[in-house]
Amino acid sequence: MRLIDLHTHSTASDGVLSPQGLVRFAKDSGISVLAVTDHDTLEGLPTAMAEGQRIGLQVIAGVEITAHVGDLEIHILGHFIDPDDNRLVEFLASSRNDRVERARRMVEKLWGLGLPLDVTEVLSLAPGHSVGRPHVAQAMIRRGYVTSLKEAFDRYLTQGKPGYVERSRTPAALAIRAIKEAGGVPSLAHPGQYGHDEIIPSLVQQGLMGLEVYHSEHDAGSLFRYERVCLEYGLLAVGGSDYHGTEGLRSMGLGRPALPEARFEQLLAARAASQTPPVRRQTE
Known part of the structure; x- marks a missing residue:
């Protein structure tokens, strides 16, 4: 089969x-x-x-x-x-633009938590231009804020956590x-x-x-x-x-x-x- x-x-x-x-x-x-x-x-x-x-x-x-x-x-x-x-x-294309705006807002929230990120760094991790939370998490790992994608999601990027932003x-x-x-x-x-x-x-x-x-x-x-x-x-x-x-x-x-x-x-x-x-x- x-x-x-x-x-x-x-x-x-x-x-x-x-x-x-x-x-x-x-x-x-x-x-x-x-x-x-x-x-x-x-x-x-x-x-x-x-x-x-x-x-x-x-x-x-x-x-x-x-x-x-x-x-x-x-x-x-x-x-x-x-x-x-x-x-x-x-x-x-309209949906991807919404994704970029969401990434920007997540970066702003993380700055407010004392976890500064560069949004261009996040976008560079999404070569296909369909940016999402895993790319934000990868940037957080690079900065040493978390040690894994799971930690980034569990602590910051899932619904109800301080770095989460709803999509349009x-x-x-x-x-x-x-x-x-x-x-x-x-x-x-x-x-x-x-x-x-x-x-x-x-x-x-x-x-x-x-x-x-x-x-x-x-x-x-x-x-x-x-x-x-x-x-x-x-x-x-x-x-x-x-x-x-x-x-x-x-x-x-x-x-x-x-x-x-x-x-x-x-x-x-x-x-x-x-x-x-x-x-x-x-x-x-």
Whole structure:
């Protein structure tokens, strides 16, 4: 059976491997199908897909978009998107600008805590321009304020901690629509992290097609629960490792967990059906 991982990150957002390096590492790790799903950016996709073609690894164009349902921040995965879709590119550019502003505000908060940082240093750690909290944490490690990413998050950068700054709120419906307009399949990423399964029915009404059942932070109980949710609402089951390659941040490894091949075949079938134009009746 093929080893399929549909949730990974490169240096285009907050992973540690370049897009090419991620693809090569996946090949060496026995992965057969890899989706590159960087946060709010498509910049790593052309090189990742070219490298996949060169070495014989199937690479799926993906993205992970930060969005909100009310006050709750969630992530929407998009698979099989068109990397050249101008509407999606513009949508994500706006999101990346929000990320930069958020980083600036986090740096200001840390200065107020007696932990001065240079925002240009933080931005330099995000070569793909999709800056996030891990880049702030890396800058803190460089300055000796903390010893690990986990410590930075636990003490300063998670919700309720003194360095945390909320993101601007992109409605989930807009993220779902942007993915579908780019030819992609939108799924709710790692639902077990939110603790708010009650949002799923409304997301389905807004066009959600899938649920990330298989995820590195879902235990057996979560997997069973979200399989049932998929059956109840007619959703596709997707999944992957959420690999970043960063110690303390989902470092289980590529393909852990992997998406079962039968689930991947269902995803392919649904994508093909969504792209098939409707049959028009001939009129006399």
